[in-house]
Amino acid sequence: MIWPFCAPYTRVTIRPMRLLEGLLAHAPSVSVAGRSLSAERLLSAASAVAGDVGGAATVAVDATPTLETVVAVTGALMSGAAVVPVPADAGTAEREHILRDSGAEVTLGNRPEAFASPVPVDVARASGATFAAAAPEAVALVMYTSGTTGAPKGVELTHGTVEAGLDALAEAWDWTPEDRLVHGLPMFHVHGLILGVLGALRHGCSLTHTGRPHPAAYAAARGTLYFGVPTVWSRVCAEPAAARALRPARLLVSGSAPLPAPVFERLYALTGHRPVERYGMTETLITVSSRADGERRPGQVGVPVAGVRTRIVAEDGTEAPRDGEAIGELWVDGPMLLRRYRGIPGEPRTPDGWFRTGDLARIAPDGWHRIVGRASTDLIKCGGYRIGAGEVEDALLAHPAVREAAVIGVPDADLGEAVTAFVVIAGAAVAERELIDFVAAHLSVHKRPRAVHFLDVLPRNAMGKVQKKRLAGPML
Template sequence: MASLFPALTEGPADRPALRFGERSLTYAELTAATGVLAGGLKDAGRVAVWATPTLETAVAVVAALRAGVPAVPLNPKSGEKELGHILSDSAPSLVLASPGDELPPPLGDLRRIDVTPDATGIPVADGEDAEVGEDAEVGEDAPALVVYTSGTTGPPKGAVIPRRALSSTLDALADAWEWTGDDVLVHGLPLFHVHGLVLGILGPLRRGGSVRHLGRFDTDGVARELNGGATMLFGVPTMYHRIAQALPDDPELAKALARARLLVSGSAALPVHDHERIAAATGRRVIERYGMTETLMNTSVRADGEARAGTVGVPLPGVELRLAEEDGSAITSYDGETVGEIQVRGPNLFTEYLNRPDATAAAFTADGWFRTGDMAVRDPDGYVRIIGRKATDLIKSGGYKIGAGEIENALLEHPGVREAAVTGEPDADLGERIVAWIVPTDPESPPTTQDLADHVAHRLAPHKRPRVVHHLPALPRNDMGKIMKRALTHD
């Protein structure tokens, strides 16, 4: 198939490709660095990548893709039990890491290659020179990445992502976002996840543009890079929440965001009140997109479309999307009210769960649609509004199907609520009752259950009001900032 990164050989050699802090590589340097490393990876089978937010990780993954070998990004924060499972399941032949990285015991028996781009961009691998060869000739269905899911219902599953999924998703986003080689992306996301790695690193490189990684997210870094010529910002809701909080006292940040061509949020729903605070301070609307490990990207608000808060836009080019009832029948009316499970099909999908034919078969319908487990409604103009996960965010109360997300947005509009999550719990009368978990603005004087119930009932409907309220010092979140609702217990 055609190269995933044509700019490595066809673009301006002196154009900046990657920058992490003070360290950077031009396209010529990246081509040389990844070419040498790829020469040493041919026929290596799968290779693990110790995915720290560094230049070395980006070089390692691009080199593996050029060599035609699947890369398995490893989360450096994984516990030894989880890491042991991933290594046993994926069976990589070696691990690529930055020099000086201390690797945990489960990686001890693997051959290690230290990736060290020097001043000219040429890496030293095991102290030996490797030959630079042509990019491997592999088909579009060949595996590119094996990315492990979060494992909320058991051990993590390895989603095998083919090369066609990378190219189709990144090209579809280029169409939706008018993304070109002139764009400079800034982000501070981890690189073991499809958001930070595929969209945030491989996306700019496929376009022939540049990426500036902050290493660790902070609002000063965002302001510096956007004021310094960056055109796009990728983030997750917790990052945009911090931006929204900082804006009133940081005119430089407001000025920087106003200059951005595109502000993109993903991985979870961005609360409407954060949308509005950012728009009011900067004149720029954050757009949202929707994807997951197994499907990469499915929908997005388009750059030339309406940035409607609370929606994830329309299906991307090449992606088919439908909503399905519990019995599997397709919902045909787009009324903005009827709730169904999102099912998708298209070239953006994964191939299989590694070594799990049972889980792979269960993930697809008989007619080939992938069951996402996400519940949504669709507006008459095709915009998709996600209400949450089928397992944790769909509450069946008093005969109604209620999405946790809209109640969370309503709670966040209350001045006494700093953070909010909503779940359901069994109720003999209602089936399920609505439970709110809030972090109060003032822990010494939190809002009462009645106050919050009235607040929600006034904004939404009486049947959507919380019946129980718990106060917490903080909500449990994962590395991507998603609230871990399974960690919320009623004890």
């Protein structure tokens, strides 16, 4: 029998459950866009795919929201290959970069327009073949970053890394085989694939992937555990009947981008659930989260999960105080961090083991973390002050007329950078001056926007993150 995720990491207590053991012991079903497979059929179809891979070291998968993707990823992992999920909506240049950079020897998929001569995936095929277990230090996945600071980089995650990350979440969220996980997230990101597919397979719970994350589909799925990004939860709140249908659930989880406080409160009012928020990156998986058995605070992502330590570091390299006010770059360490970037020489961590996230954060005295933004785009130096874009965005979102908000620093001859806001209005029009004065009344006056631009929509990527570099360009 194959156990793709092996060997516990010494800093975390790992339950003695392996990926296939969860499938065999609890026989969860997997459903994607209305098509289902039993655990037995999934294992049999995946074994056939593992045979097709034929010992390849690296296998690319056309990561569409289909049962074929689940079978392809599972089968490639069973074979011992490193799996490279290729975004289903990737353009030609991005796709070619991922295939070339990863060194994929085999491509799996059913769309000839995505790959040249892919090996097709047939979920009806069956095989009883067995394969040797992968070592915990072997690469399980090569996940490509969004490429916001250059060409996308391939993040190598080992079997032990994925196992540790998923087990830490099981402990934080009380995730058990009795759960039914529901989501409709892309299968080429950490959130949708590792947490949303491999998490269900590892922990032996049934999975319903809705194809797309429509509120009605979430409501009809009758799950106990739901994953979504802020855009999904905002749309759920816009359909109160669908939102109320989630009341019987056990846990709603939001991630991949900050959840606006008004959406948090609206979701609570409609569903009776305060959503769990968590923080992570492609390079780190999930390192900080609120807990199923603890409180949830709007705008905050909780405390480190099992085995993780964190710190915030000021610009001068000293550790910033955990007073809830000081802003610094968040550094993390734990068993779920990347091994390396594929094809890029050098160690991705500091000599003493820390990974520099590039995100700005505050840590309160009780250990709760608030993510302020990216160091490259969200630390605004205005008139000698250091301002986190996130707190200005939160203040704008507290105004009843503002549905979405993004804040950046724009070069200014006098101030260095001017706090500049981009907002999407819901309902009645509001004047620029009213929003500026509103922020000044809620925060320190120096943190107010110097200009407010009104947009019909904010530019976002597939996971709902605002693409601020686009705001800094032609939109101005």
